[in-house]
Amino acid sequence: MYGHLSQDTQVGVPVAVVWDVYRGLELGRLVDKLLPDVLGRVQVLEGDGGVGTIIKLTLPPGSPGSGYMIERFTKVDDENRVKETELIEGGYKDLGLDLFRVRLEILEKDSESSIIRSSIEYEVDDKLAEVASHVSIKPLEIMAEAIGKHLSEKKTTH
Numbered sequence: 001m002y003g004h005l006s007q008d009t010q011v012g013v014p015v016a017v018v019w020d021v022y023r024g025l026e027l028g029r030l031v032d033k034l035l036p037d038v039l040g041r042v043q044v045l046e047g048d049g050g051v052g053t054i055i056k057l058t059l060p061p062g063s064p065g066s067g068y069m070i071e072r073f074t075k076v077d078d079e080n081r082v083k084e085t086e087l088i089e090g091g092y093k094d095l096g097l098d099l100f101r102v103r104l105e106i107l108e109k110d111s112e113s114s115i116i117r118s119s120i121e122y123e124v125d126d127k128l129a130e131v132a133s134h135v136s137i138k139p140l141e142i143m144a145e146a147i148g149k150h151l152s153e154k155k156t157t158h
Contacts, residue, residue: 001126005137006119011148013155015114019081019106021147022116024049034146036060039139040068051076054088065091071102081106092122095131099123102140116144 011018021027028042040059047053053073059065069091075084087093087100105117118140124132 001124001129001132003122003124003132003135004119005135006117007137007141007144009116009118009141009144009148010109010113011116011144011151012113013148013151014112015081015106015108017151017155018114018116018147019078021151022083022104022106023076023078023081025053027143027147028055030147030150031143034150035143038142045070047073049073049076055085057091059091063091065094069093074101092131092135095134096128097122097124097131097135100135104140116148118144 021030025044025048028044031039031042037060040057040063043056043058045054045056051073055071057069057071059067059069069087070089071085072088073083074086075082083104085102092100099122101121103119103121105119107115107117109115118137120135120137120140122132122135
């Protein structure tokens with residue numbers, strides 16, 4: 001069984017500013033700072049933020065799976081402002097998902113605002129369809145809103 005979830009979040013910050021955060025390791029640093037109790041703690045295991053980088057997200061109590069997720073950056077496309085990660089261990093993998101891919105795309109709305117399009121693709125054996133009901137886009141939506149708010153506030157103080 002294949003599934004896809006997507007959420008667009010509009011932010012009042014230029015596309016280049018948002019992409020600077022999302023493209024590499026700054027996103028993890030801001031998640032640590034702004035949302036440790038909601039999304040967890042991010043630790044870089046390997047890499048510099050480019051393709052092949054591996055991060056570990058230690059999830060807050062009550063999260064599905066084993067309490068952590070290890071992801072590999074599989075795509076960082078500066079021209080189209082697209083970043084993709086794949087879950088390689090923990091989290092939904094422990095619940096039986098064969099594939100769990102996150103795609104983060106930063107779209108220009110106008111010169112002063114942009115859209116963060118957060119998507120999840122997953123594959124799971126049909127016998128484990130119940131597991132798919134636990135997949136949620138909400139954490140990515142919360143992250144996009146918090147990053148947008150942080151960047152908007154930072155913009156007004158400069």
